[in-house]
Amino acid sequence: xxxxxxxxxxxxxxxxxxxxxxxxxxxxxxxxxxxxxxxxxxxxxxxxxxxxxxxxxxxxxxxxxxxxxxxxxxxxxxxxxxxxxxxxxxxxxxxxxxxxxxxxxxxxxxxxxxxxxxxxxxxxxxxxxxxxxxxxxxxxxxxxxxxxxxxxxxxxxxxxxxxxxxxxxxxxxxxxxxxxxxxxxxxxxxxxxxxxxxxxxxxxx
Numbered sequence: 406x407x408x409x410x411x412x413x414x415x416x417x418x419x420x421x422x423x424x425x426x427x428x429x430x431x432x433x434x435x436x437x438x439x440x441x442x443x444x445x446x447x448x449x450x451x452x453x454x455x456x457x458x459x460x461x462x463x464x465x466x467x468x469x470x471x472x473x474x475x476x477x478x479x480x481x482x483x484x485x486x487x488x489x490x491x492x493x494x495x496x497x498x499x500x501x502x503x504x505x506x507x508x509x510x511x512x513x514x515x516x517x518x519x520x521x522x523x524x525x526x527x528x529x530x531x532x533x534x535x536x537x538x539x540x541x542x543x544x545x546x547x548x549x550x551x552x553x554x555x556x557x558x559x560x561x562x563x564x565x566x567x568x569x570x571x572x573x574x575x576x577x578x579x580x581x582x583x584x585x586x587x588x589x590x591x592x593x594x595x596x597x598x599x600x601x602x603x604x605x606x607x608x609x610x
Contacts, residue, residue, distance in 0.1 A: 419438075419442075420438045420439075420442040421605075422606065423438075423441075423490070423493065424607045425607065427493045427497070431489075437480050440479040441476055441479050441490060444475045444478070445472070445476075448471065448472045448475060452602060455468070457595060461538075462539070462591045462594055463538050463539070465594040465597075466532065467535075468598065469594075469601070470532060477491070491533050495530075495533065501600070502594075503527055506520060506524050506527060506593065509589070515578070515581065515582065515585070519585045522542060522586040523586050523589055523590060539587055542583055545586075
């Protein structure tokens with residue numbers, strides 16, 4: 406498989422967990438990538454025995470965080486490489502999450518408020534950190550999302566979401582918005598998690 410112009414990535418350093426367009430920058434870490442790939446396969450084995458029934462946002466984030474921690478262990482003393490791989494994965498997971506949020510409906514007004522809240526949540530989500538997602542989501546309101554996006558040159562999916570949205574009505578019930586956002590966040594994370602469990606985690610979904 407080729408990347409960029411004439412750069413070819415030898416299959417000896419292939420790692421399914423790394424997005425194909427990112428692996429080219431890691432080719433010099435052949436041995437470490439083998440360890441990361443083995444770590445990913447071990448994680449897959451352990452996670453495939455776990456049910457999705459009754460899982461919430463926090464539980465799904467914990468499962469992904471376990472993978473991130475194990476990657477750090479696999480890279481041993483090469484902390485910079487571990488952080489680079491974790492950053493690559495986190496960035497691409499956030500992009501996928503925002504893609505899903507972008508597809509959500511803008512109407513009626515209460516759905517728009519949920520979409521704004523989720524946009525803010527996933528744009529800043531750190532998959533390596535232990536957080537209480539319900540508490541983080543409760544801190545977010547459509548008004549704060551608008552304020553955060555105004556004048557800061559937000560790019561990517563979040564910028565498109567913020568740029569295309571109408572101002573949320575003031576009579577939107579914040580409590581209901583937060584409750585719905587917590588539920589929808591788990592649905593988004595289930596899709597991300599299931600992709601990580603698939604043979605082609607970065608393929609079309």
